[in-house]
Amino acid sequence: MKNIISLLVLGAVAFWLGQQHFRQPENPSPSHTISQQETILSQIRELNQLHSVAFHLQSIIKTEKQGNWFALWQDSQKGLFVAKGRVQAGLDLDKLSAKDIHILPDKVLVNLPPVAILSADLEDIEVFDLKTGLFNVYRADWSVLQTVQAQAKQQIVQQACQNGILQHAQQRSAEQIRQLLRLSNPNVEVYASPQIAACTVK
Template identity: 40%
Template sequence: MSGTSSSLRSRFKWFFLIIIIGLLSAFAAVKWYQKQQPDIQVLTSDGVLQHIQHLNNLETVAFHIDTVVTSTREGSWNRLWQDQQKGLFVASGRVVAGLNLSKLTPENVSVSKDGKAIHIKLPPVEILSSSLDKTEIYDIQTGLFGLMDIDPQLLSLAQTAARRKIIQTACQSGILELANGNAQKQIESLFTLTQAQITVESAPVPKCA
């Protein structure tokens, strides 16, 4: 009798084990099937706009420029103009251009009804920032016999002139044209995973300041 009871328990254990294995196999099969199914993405104009504006400023090109500037402080008549100061400065700076994406509006973005086509009209590219990394004195004259202290305003005037000059140099080198082309490519790359057809329309390149 005990042998029969032991046999029943053994069969029950095997039956229970088979059920567990079956359930685990079914669960694994469902998970595998879910992984094979592509994610369903619903694209809307508002969603595309928010996705782009999240970047705030899109810096698409940066120029590093070295320039030489002069700065002069005129002498005063009561010192017979012998207190005139003149300096020659070497400045290194950086000019960044790209898109201010806060200027993108809902009218700039359109999505087809089936969500398979996106058209984006970009705002004009612009100079986003300019900065001086360093300004060094190359040569300076501080009045008769060089006995006068350097006027701090001399350096300030040189830095102002240097910022203006590095922007001018960047403009002459085509920074906005390069930024425009890069902006179009970078915006297109944002939506490569959507499998939608992307059309990015660049605005005319504005006059560089």
């Protein structure tokens, strides 16, 4: 008798879970949160343009969404993503004005504006793992990609700055402008700005 009652209870639970799999929850879904992230510098490339330096990075991000009690927490979700992106830094020559150029009898002096982060772009996002609940009965919530994209872009910019992208761009941009101007005037001295711009995307 006890075995029959146990089978009936298990059958009822299995039927209820099956119904929940096809039913949209009435309560709003909890938002995704970033539980862990790590960004790795994978490549530094010098560019022959005013975007003086490009850093290629990988951002490893783990996400987690809490489940709801009415679904026995089977709608919880965990994900592991690897985002690849590129951050470029260089000169904004719109900030170069006449007061930065000094013409002397024997030479020309050029003071460059501060270098800055000019762009940050995600090139690819790979999904390494995405699971819902213990039994994986709920469909994955792919809106998590919006959270991952926003976090990954922020992470690659921060990591690029920690790895010295602005310092690289400061040195490289001064050399680029110096070589360009000396094609027409060998007596040109170019000085990089001692200031470093904030580590944010323009």
